[in-house]
Amino acid sequence: MRLVGDRRRTYRLVMLAVAAGLLGAVVLAAVTGAAGLSIKQSFAALLALFQHGSEATGDFPDWAPRLLLNLRLPRIALAILTGAALSTAGASFQGTFRNPLAEPYLLGVSAGAALGATIAIIWKPLSALGAYTVPLLAFIGAISAAFLVYRLATFAGHTQSASLLLSGVAVGSTLTAILSFLMVTTERDLHTVVVWLMGGLTAATWTKVFLALPVVAVGFVYIVAMARRMNLLLMGEERARELGVDSQRTRRNLMVAASVTTAAAVSFSGLIGFIGLMVPHIMRLLVGPDHRRLLPASALFGAFLLLLADTVARTALAPQEIPVGIITAATGGPFFLYLLRTRRGA
């Protein structure tokens, strides 16, 4: 299971392979879809788009380059961004909590985002805020929930892992109860809410990409910069402190960074499960536990995996779309069980 040996070489190989896979997935995602374009046409349009811009013409319908530019490409970008964000945040939570079952939604980010998004969808007066009401409220909800959980778990300046996990669960279920109440008392827009909750990258736009990008990028850079400290935190807060890490502060900052990154991704993509849980595990098996390798590898692999899942989601039952959350959960569930059964002896 574990490939120790020369980890540096393994890491390079894995990164190369995943990068190649990601490139392949981008091309695949660009040339497939429900628009009625053949793969050949899509490919030609894609090339023309890169060579001559969106007004290019050729052996494809005139609208094809614009379809690629405004629908498929932003969706690809958002998938990459979301996959990378969730995987990085997942690895970061697993590291700071020294818990293999930790995931990006640990601090109630998912429930907070869901409640925010639902309020934005069903409470019409809010739509006056513009087209980005849903992601905005989802983001606010996510951050507020994480902050609340953190505050509830902090006693006299000290935050215990166990109380964080427990208050995360408590706040999460309270928010979910409110959400369920809102859902049963509303009739309109219920479908919209459900689809959002299942997670999906439908209606991706470049604006969404450019809104999420800086948050995710800053979060990612910060978390990667903390990689060495995260390694030390794996030996426990007290040992990390003895080795020179300001454990409490580092852990808090990492939780903030990971939660904000997650919130940014979730606000635009809805609740996509299991990516943040399983990608770091797969990568740990391949490149080892060192966060300096684990974090970049997880980000890259997460991007690849979510893009692949999204491509399946929108082509499998075309023209109908399957929320990508269903795909990731359907593959993630069995993997989760596999982890539970194999890690017992480890």
Add this chain to the structure above:
Amino acid sequence: MRPSHPYPSFTAAPAAGSGSSVYEIRGLEVTLQGRRVLGPLDLSIQTGAFLGVLGPNGSGKTTLLRVLTGALRPTEGEVRLLDRPVQQYHPAEIARLAGVVPQQFSLDFGFTVAEMVAMGRYVHRARRPVTARAWLPKTSDGPGADDDSVVAQVLQWTGLSELADRPVTRLSGGERQRALIAQTLAQQTPVLLLDEPLNNLDLNHQLEVMQLLSRLHQGGRTVVVILHDLNIAAQYCDQLVLLDQGRIAASGPAEEVLDPRVILEVFKVRVSVHRQGLRPYLTPLWSRARQTESDRETLKVHVIAGGGAASPLIEELVARGFAPSLGVVSVFDTDYLTAERYELDVVSAPPFQAFPAETIDQMESLVGESDVLVVAPVFFGQGNMESLRVALRALQRGQQVLFLNPESCAERDLTGGEAVALTRQALDRGALTASSVREAVEIIGRLALEPATRSSRPHGHHQKGNSLDQFSGRTEGVPGVPTDPAAHVEGE
């Protein structure tokens, strides 16, 4: 574990105003959940000290160490590291000054040993202001300062070079412990704080670790180490602090701290102290914690000793819980020193002359109170012939007398046959014989189980209490060398 080149010297100038102490602890008290676990105590740890911290479980050793690292905040008082309160340091600053080996650690993820040890180098890359930088040795430049070579070196010191690529999760307990020590050494700190670093280690690795600490100490490092092996502490540490219920019960050089009375008080264990050069060496005799009044402790044995002939028997008897009395022996005699070591009752006489009459009387009365008299294979001259007559009189009173190796009596007779004759007479009157120490101890052990042995005692007055009570009573008094060498019965 042999260093390939000498340690850098840490005798650099101490920080201004700090004098020569690394740690200065004043009025320290730590209260956890309403219970005071440490203090009040004052302690000053000098630069270059090799300090051993001792004490029973729960005496506050680990708490003290955690206060020194800043992991625990003092409830009262102050702990100053280089003349600045520990609480004011950033963890990175402390980690550059003081490396810690905790009692345990967990690392469930599959880092290799080399990767784990390299974590100790973190602090040399973390960019944090270090106000105590002036005091710090320059470990980050010069030969052997780069991370990989430091890691390689500490792995070699701890004997882990061959396990460098093995995942930590697959190490044995002792290997994990050494990896932890190596990780701390990789920090290259001038101060080392270790919490029972010998846990899980085999004897050879225990000694290797202590020798390593010794060399690091000689290289100028200040070492504070919690140990539970008092003898290892005595052997390696320059100074000891003995904690008892959160307070300092004794501190100073080993020969002062490892006093049998202090050990009895703190650990409830009776020990005998040998000396190896200046260093005391303790042999635990028995624990007072489980006080059972056994037959052995109440059976009174007197040994006629001299010239070291009785020492093996005496040690064997003491190890089995007997507390024999001795005499008459001269104060320079090996047997006398043995008796003194175990704080046994002994009738002593000045050397190089016949035993004075009053010592014979004292012996006679001790023998009279005994259940068993043992005649050790001593050389008999005119000076100690009276001992054999005492034995004969004891036989006449119906007491048990045991001769050890009577067959060699002729070789030990310097009286021209008189001693042999007396011995034969004793054997004829029913004295027991044993041809080895083992056999003698077996016979005495059997006698201890027979109530008849005691009923045969003519004087009838039974010793009050058991021998342990005698000892604990004695510790309040002044044991040791008699001030009057002429004639002296120690103890009661």
